[in-house]
Amino acid sequence: xxxxxxxxxxxxxxxxxxxxxxxxxxxxxxxxxxxxxxxxxxxxxxxxxxxxxxxxxxxxxxxxxxxxxxxxxxxxxxxxxxxxxxxxxxxxxxxxxxxxxxxxxxxxxxxxxxxxxxxxxxxxxxxxxxxxxxxxxxxxxxxxxxxxxxxxxxxxxxxxxxxxxxxxxxxxxxxxxxxxxxxxxxxxxxxxxxxxxxxxxxxxxxxxxxxxxxxxxxxxxxxxxxxxxxxxxxxxxxxxxxxxxxxxxxxxxxxxxxxxxxxxxxxxxxxxxxxxxxxxxxxxxxxxxxxxxxxxxxxxxxxxxxxxxxxxxxxxxxxxxxxxxxxxxxxxxxxxxxxxxxxxxxxxxxxxxxxxxxxxxxxxxxxxxxxxxxxxxxxxxxxxxxxxxxxxxxxxxxxxxxxxxxxxxxxxxxxxxxxxxxxxxxxxxxxxxxxxxxxxxxxxxxxxxxxxxxxxxxxxxxxxxxxxxxxxxxxxxxxxxxxxxxxxxxxxxxxxxxxxxxxxxxxxxxxxxxxxxxxxxxxxxxxx
Numbered sequence: 001x002x003x004x005x006x007x008x009x010x011x012x013x014x015x016x017x018x019x020x021x022x023x024x025x026x027x028x029x030x031x032x033x034x035x036x037x038x039x040x041x042x043x044x045x046x047x048x049x050x051x052x053x054x055x056x057x058x059x060x061x062x063x064x065x066x067x068x069x070x071x072x073x074x075x076x077x078x079x080x081x082x083x084x085x086x087x088x089x090x091x092x093x094x095x096x097x098x099x100x101x102x103x104x105x106x107x108x109x110x111x112x113x114x115x116x117x118x119x120x121x122x123x124x125x126x127x128x129x130x131x132x133x134x135x136x137x138x139x140x141x142x143x144x145x146x147x148x149x150x151x152x153x154x155x156x157x158x159x160x161x162x163x164x165x166x167x168x169x170x171x172x173x174x175x176x177x178x179x180x181x182x183x184x185x186x187x188x189x190x191x192x193x194x195x196x197x198x199x200x201x202x203x204x205x206x207x208x209x210x211x212x213x214x215x216x217x218x219x220x221x222x223x224x225x226x227x228x229x230x231x232x233x234x235x236x237x238x239x240x241x242x243x244x245x246x247x248x249x250x251x252x253x254x255x256x257x258x259x260x261x262x263x264x265x266x267x268x269x270x271x272x273x274x275x276x277x278x279x280x281x282x283x284x285x286x287x288x289x290x291x292x293x294x295x296x297x298x299x300x301x302x303x304x305x306x307x308x309x310x311x312x313x314x315x316x317x318x319x320x321x322x323x324x325x326x327x328x329x330x331x332x333x334x335x336x337x338x339x340x341x342x343x344x345x346x347x348x349x350x351x352x353x354x355x356x357x358x359x360x361x362x363x364x365x366x367x368x369x370x371x372x373x374x375x376x377x378x379x380x381x382x383x384x385x386x387x388x389x390x391x392x393x394x395x396x397x398x399x400x401x402x403x404x405x406x407x408x409x410x411x412x413x414x415x416x417x418x419x420x421x422x423x424x425x426x427x428x429x430x431x432x433x434x435x436x437x438x439x440x441x442x443x444x445x446x447x448x449x450x451x452x453x454x455x456x457x458x459x460x461x462x463x464x465x466x467x468x469x470x471x472x473x474x475x476x477x478x479x480x481x482x483x484x485x486x487x488x489x490x491x492x493x494x495x496x497x498x499x500x501x502x503x504x505x506x507x508x509x510x511x512x513x514x515x516x517x518x519x520x521x522x523x524x525x526x527x528x
Contacts, residue, residue: 061111220387
């Protein structure tokens with residue numbers, strides 16, 4: 001461990017912003033570019049990241065760790081305890097001053113705060129809560145705050161931070177217990193999922209408590225409810241998407257099964273008397289049992305800290321992150337876990353991070369082609385299909401076909417494997433069937449449904465609406481006609497879809513280190 005007796009704020013920021021760049025719950029600039037005379041602006045790789053607001057604006061966030069000191073020794077992490085790297089920690093006051101200084105200069109519009117584990121999870125979560133309260137109440141900061149919950153921390157400390165953060169997240173890291181045991185022996189699935197359930201309950205109860213109507217539910221939830229209202233529960237298996245009314249148990253190490261371990265009710269949980277936990281600078285948490293988001297502690301805590309009624313508990317929802325490529329899970333396992341998280345925990349987003357062997361650990365994978373960026377891209381595409389298009393993990397992949405097609409996106413791949421649904425007549429197909437057509441997005445589908453009320457639509461009109469005809473032409477008819485002669489043949493359509501795509505450069509060498517050809521795919525080579 002590299003320690004410095006005295007460290008400037010700039011040095012701390014350099015260390016802690018750089019250490020935060022592997023957390024992908026938002027997008028880092030990743031560029032280092034100096035300003036030049038006669039030109040405007042510069043770019044620093046670490047420190048500023050980008051997210052998107054509800055109205056679609058790209059906003060800048062200060063992305064930083066509270067500390068990169070850590071008692072855990074996760075093999076994939078640059079900040080693991082066994083690494084000899086420069087260490088630094090902010091004080092709550094320093095982090096508040098830094099955030100406000102950046103905000104007043106219009107560098108940022110919010111804060112993304114994560115942390116290593118300093119001393120204990122409780123100690124670290126305590127400091128994070130102190131920082132958030134100081135920002136909100138002493139500095140009157142009303143900007144966006146995304147805060148990481150520390151697995152293993154006392155639920156009351158996580159709850160305290162939740163009243164001051166807009167969004168909270170707990171990183172799942174690895175999708176199975178086996179992966180956690182081998183690469184992150186200090187973490188357990190239960191310690192990660194329990195805070196998720198607590199945050200979920202906190203969001204739900206605060207909506208009711210503060211009189212919110214509708215709330216900020218996930219896109220997955222809205223898609224499932226829309227399908228239900230349209231009477232399509234049985235079609236494409238939508239009934240499996242609908243969240244259960246009763247509380248579902250936590251996930252087990254199997255991707256889609258549930259465990260027998262369930263959250264106990266407040267009445268059944270053993271109550272333990274605790275000393276008051278000091279947060280710092282006169283801030284205290286009330287005496288209470290260590291519950292997992294149960295109603296009575298939340299109400300007492302709300303009354304104690306006097307959280308403003310206009311904000312709510314983590315009102316922007318919660319998210320998580322999974323590392324892909326460090327352990328041998330298939331894409332099917334990954335999307336199945338993501339789907340289960342959306343259904344059981346009402347997550348807003350699941351983020352995927354292609355594994356980078358930053359520690360050059362010989363026990364971990366070291367792919368010759370670098371990080372699995374194409375695989376990460378396919379997972380994000382599949383994630384959008386589940387959240388906005390009504391697809392299920394079991395439709396996109398199966399145990400017999402467990403990984404995504406490298407040359408076709410998941411929606412096109414599904415379509416060519418299910419030609420029995422096509423071609424779709426644009427003037428008659430309902431909204432949810434239109435969503436299944438490659439080249440038609442959610443906005444385009446809504447525009448089609450609205451536009452055809454006023455007249456017939458042809459291919460020119462579809463193009464103006466925003467339909468990508470180079471993909472959609474193989475799967476649709478307009479007024480009973482197709483755009484040319486198109487045989488409904490899987491190999492034919494797959495070949496022409498692939499030829500119409502701009503493949504990533506690294507994919508051209510994906511087959512045995514040489515340029516890919518159609519002859520690498522027998523079905524394509526034999527297609528007419």
